Amino acid sequence: MTYVNYAKxxxxxxxxxxxxxxxxxxxxxxxxxxxCDDCFSEWDSMDKIKSCDLATRGxxxxxxxxxPSDLVxxxxxxxILNK
Numbered sequence: 001m002t003y004v005n006y007a008k009x010x011x012x013x014x015x016x017x018x019x020x021x022x023x024x025x026x027x028x029x030x031x032x033x034x035x036c037d038d039c040f041s042e043w044d045s046m047d048k049i050k051s052c053d054l055a056t057r058g059x060x061x062x063x064x065x066x067x068p069s070d071l072v073x074x075x076x077x078x079x080i081l082n083k
Contacts, residue, residue: 003037006065007080010034015041015052023076024063032074033060046079 003022010021019038026033034043041055048054068083077083 003065004082005067006037007068007071007076008082009046009076009079010049011081013039013041014050015039015055021049023066023071023080024060025066025070026060027062027064029061031060032066032071032076033063035060035063035065037065046076 007023008020009023013019013021013036016036016039019036021034022037024033024035034046034049035041041052041057042059043049043055068080071077071080
């Protein structure tokens, strides 16, 4: 599935080789993380997103993908590919 408007930080997921890596917000904790839009692998920091070995699954709950405009003042904004 393609989510062209959401904040993308990786073109291809290192775990599934198909999905894009998008910035997401955990709805209950408010934690921002990176999630693959295909296999739902997760990374809790930008320095881990190139490694499948550092990915988790299910560590976060219900989430929503974020728009680049939602992250202008966030440290990860500089990593967004489609701003």
